[in-house]
Amino acid sequence: MKDHYHKELEAYQVSVGGYSRFAITMLRDAFDAFSSLDRELACEIAGGMENFCIQTDEPAMHQEIRVPRKVFLSLRSDQLEEQGLKLIALHQPVAYDLRTISCCMNLISSAERIGRYGKDICHCTYKLPEGIHIRGMARLPEMAEGALSMLEDSLHAFQTRDLSILEGFSSRDDVIDELRYLIYEDCISIMEEDPRTIPYCATYLLVDRYLERCADHACKTAEKIHYMITGERVDIR
Amino acid sequence: MKQQDNALETKALNLYYGSAQALIDVDIQIPKNQVTALIGPSGCGKSTLLRCFNRMNDLIPDCTISGSILYHGEEITGRSTDVVELRKRIGMVFQQPNPFPKSIYENVIYGPKVHGVRDRKQLDEIAEKSLKGAAIWEEVRERLHDAARGLSGGQQQRLCIARTLSVGPDIILMDEPCSALDPIATAKIENLITELKDEYTVVIVTHNMQQAARVSDYTGFMYMGRLIEFDSTPVIFEKPKEELTENYITGRFG
Numbered sequence: 001m002k003d004h005y006h007k008e009l010e011a012y013q014v015s016v017g018g019y020s021r022f023a024i025t026m027l028r029d030a031f032d033a034f035s036s037l038d039r040e041l042a043c044e045i046a047g048g049m050e051n052f053c054i055q056t057d058e059p060a061m062h063q064e065i066r067v068p069r070k071v072f073l074s075l076r077s078d079q080l081e082e083q084g085l086k087l088i089a090l091h092q093p094v095a096y097d098l099r100t101i102s103c104c105m106n107l108i109s110s111a112e113r114i115g116r117y118g119k120d121i122c123h124c125t126y127k128l129p130e131g132i133h134i135r136g137m138a139r140l141p142e143m144a145e146g147a148l149s150m151l152e153d154s155l156h157a158f159q160t161r162d163l164s165i166l167e168g169f170s171s172r173d174d175v176i177d178e179l180r181y182l183i184y185e186d187c188i189s190i191m192e193e194d195p196r197t198i199p200y201c202a203t204y205l206l207v208d209r210y211l212e213r214c215a216d217h218a219c220k221t222a223e224k225i226h227y228m229i230t231g232e233r234v235d236i237r
Numbered sequence: 238m239k240q241q242d243n244a245l246e247t248k249a250l251n252l253y254y255g256s257a258q259a260l261i262d263v264d265i266q267i268p269k270n271q272v273t274a275l276i277g278p279s280g281c282g283k284s285t286l287l288r289c290f291n292r293m294n295d296l297i298p299d300c301t302i303s304g305s306i307l308y309h310g311e312e313i314t315g316r317s318t319d320v321v322e323l324r325k326r327i328g329m330v331f332q333q334p335n336p337f338p339k340s341i342y343e344n345v346i347y348g349p350k351v352h353g354v355r356d357r358k359q360l361d362e363i364a365e366k367s368l369k370g371a372a373i374w375e376e377v378r379e380r381l382h383d384a385a386r387g388l389s390g391g392q393q394q395r396l397c398i399a400r401t402l403s404v405g406p407d408i409i410l411m412d413e414p415c416s417a418l419d420p421i422a423t424a425k426i427e428n429l430i431t432e433l434k435d436e437y438t439v440v441i442v443t444h445n446m447q448q449a450a451r452v453s454d455y456t457g458f459m460y461m462g463r464l465i466e467f468d469s470t471p472v473i474f475e476k477p478k479e480e481l482t483e484n485y486i487t488g489r490f491g
Contacts, residue, residue, distance in 0.1 A: 005488065092447050094474045097487045231476025 005091050016104040017159050023111035024151045030118035031144045034125045045069045046122035073115040080108045103228035110217045117210040124203040134200050138186045143179045147211045150218035158225050166222045173237045176215040183208045244269040244438040250304035259285045261462040272439040274453035281459040283442045287410050291327040292320050328401030332413035334393035336385035344385045348404040371399035372429045391422020411441040427452050450474045458482045
């Protein structure tokens, strides 16, 4: 029979996993909104540009109030952090339990950062005209897929406690870093060829940077998960 | 760890109360000038082990032991050991503060007087030094001749520590010294334990795991008469090697 505290601790991990899932989905949707230059989706995520982005014939008083996902992202982060602190203060956990809460706290702040990069990508969407991208968005879709799969895998490892999922994270991160510089170089030469591409390439450079950061968060999270499970510190990348 | 660094050591220690075995093949090394905590559920043998160190178990009928206990490398289980002298060197503090129904001053000098010190000046010096050592001097210096039972529980406990120090021990055994005290008195005793290790070796039995984590340098986890794991305190509380230890300290027991 499990006592109240351990049930609470398990529920907490489920909540943190759920929050992490929310943030990763936010990033994925943000990149989709950017790829398809879908301002309405971008606005649903990042908010702030409703009048510019959402066309509706409904009179204002009949429009539903939309709360952008970034608001939930930030509120939930504080709530979960407080729950973790409360568990520490009330139960003074040690060993595996303490490492778990510490890992959860790290996951929360990483997830919030990832969600906010999603928001930033949405802001890039606002800056481009509706229509289509140029040059297949350099190699950003490939990079986004790489970073997102690392985030998905680290979350999966957290939920299943299966460290084998994290094997190869270093080399996957190397691939992302390489792409980052390839895209950078590409964008520079595209802009040099034709100055009309500058608004596009400038946002590509920003998204390039955001995605690289997200992959880095996946690596740091993987380190924390490793510590949570084994008690040993490892350096991933 | 080098032999001479251990204040106490047991080898294959077995102890029986009648036919019931309370300690099973305990091998433990208590490092000198360090605080060692013994933790474990009720009935695991931690108090029994503590009481072996100054032969308190001699007082229990039907109690038999085998194996050896070394005090600074010297066997103390034999008949030739001077138990009175041993208990002078290895003092003990109990869960319930137990001052004698005498004055504060008389409590502290009781031991030295029994051991033959008669000189008033010398006794005064011992009293002051012991009370200072137990971090209670400032609180009682103006009322040394008041009744010890009039002190608060925390003060009484520190008085008992002073009484232990008065006969010049080098090891202090503490059996749940804070269990009967409020949090403030507990914090004072914990601070004191940390200070004591400059001069003394301290072994403490506690049910309060946070206390063990706070005050001790080494921790031994006992279960059903066996020493399951012994290591530096951070290792025990951050990543113990034994699953049993982990289950106990994280409260997943039973």
